[in-house]
Amino acid sequence: MTLGLDLDFGRLPTLERRALWPGTTKQNDGRGAEQGPAAGGSAGAEPGLSGRELRIAAAIAEAAMPPGRFLGGAGAETASRLSGWLSAIPPHLGQGLRAALWALELAPVPIRLRPLSALPLEERMEVLRGFEQSRTRALRALLKAVLTPLRFLHFDRPEMFKHVGCRYELPTVRDEEPRWLAQVTNGREIEEDLELECEVLVIGTGAGGAAAAYELASRGHAVLMLEEGDYHRRSSFTGRPARAYRDMYRDHGLDVALGNVAIPVFAGRAVGGSTVINSGTCYRAPERTFASWREGMGLPAEFSSEGLAPYYERVEQMLQVAPADPLHLGAIGPIIRRGAERLGYQHGPLVRNAPDCDGQGLCCFGCPTGAKRSTDVSYVPEALKRGAQLITAAHVRTIDIVAGRARGATATLGSDVSAAGRASKGTRRRPRLVVRAEAVVVAGGALMTPLLLRRSGACLPSGMLGKNLSIHPASKVMALFDERIDQWQGIPQGYQIDHFADEGLMFEGGSLPFDVAALAVPWTGHRYTELMERYPHLATFGFMIKDTSRGEVRPGLGGSPLVLYTMNQEDTAKMQRGIELLCEVFLAAGARRVLPLVAGCDEVNSPADLERLRARQIRAGDLDVAAFHPLGTCRIGVDPRSSCLGPDHQAHDVAGLYVCDGSAIPSSLGVNPQMTIMAMSLRAAQIIGERLST
Structure with missing residues (x-):
């Protein structure tokens, strides 16, 4: 078949169109957590952790996630799952996590004269609680780096979801085969x-x-x-x-911006x-x-x-594009409406690109x-x-x-390695594709486009390639209510408070599935498990800021981007104001407990607590921040000395x-x-x- 100017696809092999497309895995066989690298490593892969490292991981998991009234505790099984998961991620990320494991293992030695895994359980809990509450950002960052995958793997099991009344997995649907699929070629099946x-x-x-x-x-x-x-x-x-x-x-999902706060x-x-x-959201x-x-x-x-x-x-x-259907906002919409109305803040449903949405609550996972x-x-x-x-x-x-x-x-x-973890030894050379074109449009995103252009020797004269990075830093506040929230049901981001948009603050819903919510709470020990057992009553709402800080994207290990970003004082103050306002909204809505997720400030449960939070001088490293909108690393402009692209x-x-x-x-x-x-x-x-x- 020839299309347009010598776009000859007749040379491509005829490919079988399968219900399972490249990049998908075989579906759950009904025995529990899905089989595959995310849960247990690649088939035949060598263990990602040594025997000693398995014991360290098990000791940390046991102390961080003890059993509760009905949720089981973590331990050796969780460590084993971590080992399998490490064998499936890019090697440089696995090496970093192993280094963090050892750092936590050795941290108690100067004071307690023994490594963490050799301490009794209660002492391990005490040590982790000290890390969790430390004003030293590096200690909290190490703890988070290790606990994030451990928690995710521990909670990613059907029985954990069943305990809190959540759906674990959807049934597999049958894919349609529209005619235009004939024009899609799976590069994994090309052999020449x-x-x-x-x-x-x-x-x-x-x-x-x-x-x-x-x-x-x-x-x-x-x-x-x-x-x-x-x-x-x-x-x-x-x-x-x-x-x-x-x-x-x-x-x-493991890329992190490095600076005065680690930002995924x-x-x-x-x-x-x-x-x-x-x-x-639109x-x-x-x-x-x-x-x-x-x-x-x-x-x-x-x-x-x-x-x-x-x-x-x-x-x-x-x-x-249309406003979110109120029928599918879930419980969080009425809660935010109640709090915002009592405070006189402008609010309403978000405008979205999902006209037939039925509130499955899974927008961020396909x-x-x-x-x-x-x-x-x-x-x-x-x-x-x-x-x-x-x-x-x-x-x-x-x-x-x-x-x-x-x-x-x-x-x-x-x-390749960046997609599927470690490449096996002896893998044959992958086929090369050379495309000739009259014009090339690069659209790899703000993280990858500057890396490709730098490799190609393009957009370099201004010195701005990879710089000028903005990320819309985002955070969230969680709150416990007497009423059931069931935040896994309904549109995750369907409601907004836009009263403070002129200040560069946008409040948008951010409800989380059970296993993702488990990552959001920076606590350890029994109080962590107790909170997760109350997940059906837990609400989450988020916000983002229009940042004035700027970062940079450089080539990193394994083809990944190295993202550098330091949050300035203006943006830190704006983040603090966002947290204070959300705490105020949740309190006005009748929350029993409000969790601002700020280091050194576990809960805000009264107006007096809120005033104490406002009086604090929060540092960037005290915040729990994420980013979803990297922008600006190859910006347009009229001056070639300060931009990479023209207005065209x-x-x-x-x-x-x-x-x-x-x-x-x-x-x-x-x-x-x-x-x-x-x-x-x-x-x-x-x-x-x-x-x-x-």
Whole structure:
């Protein structure tokens, strides 16, 4: 089959279309936790921990998660599961975790003259409680690094969910076989080197790449999409976070920004990119943000609410954007409404891209019903219907630049260490794919795009590549109520308080499944288990800030990004204010206990407690922070000395090379960015299409 300008796919082997697509695993056999690397390691893999390390892990697990009234305690079995899990993740991450294990093991020696695993259980609990309450950020970070996988593996069992009345897993559905799937090629099944030609090569299928591919294909151009991850369909979305982290998140969801606070930074790695694992929240960027771009960076008038309105409207039509259905908000919506109304704060349902949502509560782990209009079910299929082609499991190594112009890219096909852990010895060389194109659109996201461009020698003159990173730092507050909350039921992020948006504070729901909630509580020992046994009565709500801090992305170990980010005092104060306001809302709503998740401040249960929290000078390292919206690492601008791209998204120094993803966004938006990325990508694709047609 030949498409457009010599885009010849006749050389590709005819591939069997299977119900289980690449990147998915065999479904649960009914015996409990899923079999596979996330639960027990790769088949035939060597143990990830030595015998001594297994004993250390078991000793820590036993002290951190003792048995309760009905929840079983952790111990040797949990350590064994950790060993299997370590054998399945990228080696550099496993080595870091083993180092953290040993650091905790040896930490008590100067005072207690014995390593942690040699102490009696009560002493171990006392030591861990000291780490948990320490004002030394490094100790708390070490404890969190070790406890996060131990807790996840301990709670990722059907019997644990049954004890608290939660659903563990959804039944597997049968995938449909639409005609456009014939234009999707699984790179893992290609066995020989390939050379292909097209008009436009689009690298990445997230919010930016998929929208650009759709627009260009709609204009009649021959488009080839390359995606590093796999095409997961509804049969993959069974509601298990463990499977999603392994198969759909970059680096198993273990990328962390290093600085004065360790911040997990989450990004997708699949067809659909981060739209597959996001909450589905849809905002237009506020005019005040666009005004700062025009006034501070000299961007043209098109970068305004009015100028981008036609593109936003097209995005909203494609995503079928509408307010969340009140029937599926769960218990958290009425609770936040009650507290906000008593305090006089503006609030309401969030606007989302899930018109047929039935409140499964699993948006961040792949929508099991297909209701969420992530790009894998919207822009990508629509691009394929218009003649585009897609190759999955394609890791692009370099952009091919000839005489100052992008002429294509070189990729390797099939699984690699970053996707599936340690590569086995003797693995044959993976096939190479060379694509020649008239224009190249890079859309790998703010973490990976700068790494690819740096390897390719592009966007370097300004010195800004990889810098200017904003992340919308986010945190949450938890609260216990007398009434049942059952936060696993309903839209996880369906309600908002937007009263403080002008201050750069957006409050958005953040309900958590049982095993993910287990990671959010920084406590250890009996009080930790007691709290988890009350999960049905536990509520979670989150917020994010428009950050003024800026970080950087550099090449890291094993092809992963090294993310550096230091939170400044202004943003730290803004985070503290967000926590204080959420505590106030929960108290006004009638919470029995409020947990701000701030080091040294376990609970805020009265107005007096709230005043004490307000009087504290919280440091960045005292906060529990995560990030879901990395932006700005290859920003647009008019001055080549301070930006990487022009207002048309073309690289200042390489003709025919465009960037259409979050890395092109020049500053923090203050709202969820997917709609802005899509709108700006449609605009950029329109420019590219017009240039190719002249």
